[in-house]
Every structure is written in structure tokens, then in C-alpha cells.
Amino acid sequence: MSILVFGASGQLGQCLAQVAQERGSTSLVFLPEAEANILNPEGLQALFARYQPSYCINCAAYTAVDKAEDEVELARRVNRDGVANLAQFCGQHGTVLIQISTDFVFAGTGNQPLVETDEVAPLSVYGLTKLEGELVIPEYTGRYFILRTSWLYSEYAGNFVKTMLKLGREREELRVIWDQVGTPTYAIDLAGCILTIIDSGSQAFGTYHYSNEGLTSWYDFATAIFQISQTAVKTVPIRTAEYPTKATRPAYSVMDKSKIKTQLGLAIPHWRHSLQVCLSRLATLS
Ligand SMILES: NC(=O)C1=CN([C@@H]2O[C@H](COP(=O)(O)OP(=O)(O)OC[C@H]3O[C@@H](n4cnc5c(N)ncnc54)[C@H](OP(=O)(O)O)[C@@H]3O)[C@@H](O)[C@H]2O)C=CC1
Numbered sequence: 001m002s003i004l005v006f007g008a009s010g011q012l013g014q015c016l017a018q019v020a021q022e023r024g025s026t027s028l029v030f031l032p033e034a035e036a037n038i039l040n041p042e043g044l045q046a047l048f049a050r051y052q053p054s055y056c057i058n059c060a061a062y063t064a065v066d067k068a069e070d071e072v073e074l075a076r077r078v079n080r081d082g083v084a085n086l087a088q089f090c091g092q093h094g095t096v097l098i099q100i101s102t103d104f105v106f107a108g109t110g111n112q113p114l115v116e117t118d119e120v121a122p123l124s125v126y127g128l129t130k131l132e133g134e135l136v137i138p139e140y141t142g143r144y145f146i147l148r149t150s151w152l153y154s155e156y157a158g159n160f161v162k163t164m165l166k167l168g169r170e171r172e173e174l175r176v177i178w179d180q181v182g183t184p185t186y187a188i189d190l191a192g193c194i195l196t197i198i199d200s201g202s203q204a205f206g207t208y209h210y211s212n213e214g215l216t217s218w219y220d221f222a223t224a225i226f227q228i229s230q231t232a233v234k235t236v237p238i239r240t241a242e243y244p245t246k247a248t249r250p251a252y253s254v255m256d257k258s259k260i261k262t263q264l265g266l267a268i269p270h271w272r273h274s275l276q277v278c279l280s281r282l283a284t285l286s
């Protein structure tokens with residue numbers, strides 16, 4: 001059995017490589033973007049013909065949330081058209097597609113944990129194009145898992161935790177938004193979830209929510225990062241309006257994970273526990 005991983009050099013792609021190695025999973029094929037551009041149908045056709053994959057994990061995406069407001073067409077090509085290309089080849093080859101999506105498909109105007117069937121209404125170009133990527137998949141295949149996740153961080157690539165650690169060392173004071181509430185997700189845990197889905201051979205296709213357990217604000221998340229890493233920096237809670245950004249983010253994007261926990265029997269770690277794991281790994285790397 002072979003499992004093709006697209007976007008292998010990104011954050012989640014690298015986490016998948018780490019977890020696959022830890023679990024001794026040898027079926028994953030990590031494809032560099034030069035060989036596996038999801039916007040290149042000829043290249044994809046050759047890869048699918050060569051590997052005849054049982055699963056295709058799409059970690060490739062346009063993820064620069066603010067920049068996407070100015071690069072709408074590029075974001076749409078990667079987040080919608082690239083996904084359509086993969087879904088088409090998956091449909092033709094009987095491959096199960098595992099697509100990663102985002103809490104940013106929601107407007108976040110509520111205050112109750114979001115379930116998979118809740119109304120979507122993205123506030124940003126990134127969120128809209130990720131939603132378009134979700135919607136295009138069933139046009140080509142019914143054999144897919146869409147995993148919506150939120151606030152990914154890890155030892156790899158750029159993310160909020162690494163940004164806070166860097167800024168915490170450089171500055172005396174940091175101002176961080178406290179009126180956006182969600183749940184951080186350690187990308188290593190998400191990678192484990194993806195491999196568990198594959199190992200289970202589950203045919204319960206559809207859309208699922210996955211994050212760590214619990215909820216927090218960016219401010220409380222930053223405070224926890226500094227407390228656990230023993231970084232001495234003053235952290236000031238501010239409102240969203242005091243931190244203007246090009247893209248609008250949802251104010252409340254906590255996702256309910258009952259569906260994935262029930263279907264797969266998953267035990268999901270609390271965000272604070274996983275943050276401790278990540279920070280201790282980062283400390284050994286520095
Ligand atoms: N990061 C987060 O906080 C969250 C992410 N997600 C979703 O999780 C998934 C993984 O995110 P994450 O790993 O953090 O993202 P990254 O930005 O770290 O990785 C995305 C990867 O996709 C690559 N890529 C871009 N365009 C193409 C293309 N045309 N063909 C092949 N590869 C391409 C990028 O390469 P390059 O760098 O060269 O452009 C990059 O290596 C994405 O679907 C994202 O939308 C969901 C919720 C939260």
C-alpha cells in the first residue's frame with residue numbers, strides 16, 4: 001500500500017514524516033513540491049500511475065491568511081483548483097483523499113462549539129478558498145475525509161508558538177488579542193490522527209473536526225507559552241480592533257470533536273498538555 005503526501009515540506013507534512021517514522025509506517029511517500037505541484041495535472045497523473053496510492057494526504061495549501069487578501073487568485077488556485085486536481089485523480093484511481101481544512105470556514109459569531117453541519121460563512125479569502133476546496137471534492141469522489149482543524153503549531157515551519165517565543169526573547173512587552181477564542185492543535189497530534197484513520201481502514205467518509213481538547217484565546221495561549229517556557233515578557237491583552245490585520249478572523253471558532261471521537265475512538269490530548277510536549281521538544285532543539 002502506498003500513501004502519497006502532498007505539501008510534504010510544510011508544517012503538517014513534516015509532522016507526518018516524524019510520526020510515520022515513530023510508528024514505523026513505511027508506506028508514506030513524501031513528495032517534494034518540485035515533483036508534486038498540485039497545480040500540475042500532468043505531474044499528478046504520472047504520480048498516480050506510478051504509485052497507485054490507496055490514500056492521498058493533502059497538506060499542500062496557501063496558508064498566508066493576510067497575504068491571501070491581496071493574492072486571491074493564487075490562494076484560490078492552490079486551495080480550490082489544486083484540491084480539485086487531487087480529487088479527480090483520487091476518483092479515477094479509487095484513492096481515499098484526506099484533505100485538511102480550517103476553522104476559518106466559519107464566521108465565528110456564535111458561542112457554542114461548532115459541529116460539522118453548522119453553517120459556514122468564511123470572513124477571509126483564505127477561509128473562502130479553503131471552503132471552496134471542501135466543496136469541490138464530492139464532485140469527483142465520495143471516498144474522502146475532510147479534517148477541519150485550527151491554530152496549528154509544532155516544532156516545524158512558522159507558527160504562533162514559534163513567533164511568540166521569538167518575540168518574547170526580543171521584546172519587553174507583547175500585545176495579544178484576547179477576544180478571539182479557539183483551540184490550538186499540535187500538528188503532531190493531527191498527524192497521529194491522520195495515520196490512525198488510515199490504519200483503521202475506516203470507510204466512514206465525510207467531514208470531521210479535529211483540534212486539541214479545551215479552548216483558549218490567543219492571549220491566554222501566549223501567556224501559557226511564556227509560563228511553560230519560563231520566558232519573562234509582559235503580555236498585554238488587547239481587543240481585535242487594537243490589532244488591525246488585512247484578513248478578518250473568526251471571534252469564536254471552537255470546534256466540537258464528538259463525531260471524530262465517536263467514529264474513531266480517539267483520545268485527544270488537552271491543548272495545554274500538547275503545548276508542554278511541543279515546548280519541551282523545542283527546548284531540546286535549541
Ligand atoms: N497552519 C495553521 O494554523 C492551520 C492550517 N490548516 C490547514 O492545514 C494544512 C497544513 O497546514 P500547514 O502545514 O500549517 O501549512 P504550511 O504553509 O506550513 O504548508 C503548506 C505547504 O504547501 C506547499 N504548497 C503550496 N502550494 C503548493 C502547490 N501548488 N503544490 C504543492 N505544494 C504546495 C507549501 O510550499 P511553499 O512553502 O513552498 O509555498 C507548503 O510547504 C493546510 O491545508 C492548512 O490550510 C488548518 C488550520 C490551521
Ligand SMILES: Cc1cn([C@H]2C[C@H](O)[C@@H](COP(=O)(O)OP(=O)(O)O[C@H]3O[C@@H](C)C(=O)[C@@H](O)[C@H]3O)O2)c(=O)[nH]c1=O
Pocket residue numbers: 063064065066102103104149150151152159160163174175176177180218243249
Ligand atoms: C504576532 C501576534 C499575533 N496576534 C494575533 C493575530 C491573530 O488574531 C492571532 C494569530 O495570528 P497568526 O498570524 O499567528 O495566525 P493566523 O494566521 O491567524 O492563524 C490561522 O492560520 C490559518 C492558516 C488557519 O487555518 C487558522 O486556524 C489559524 O491558525 O494572534 C496578536 O494579537 N499579537 C501578536 O503579536
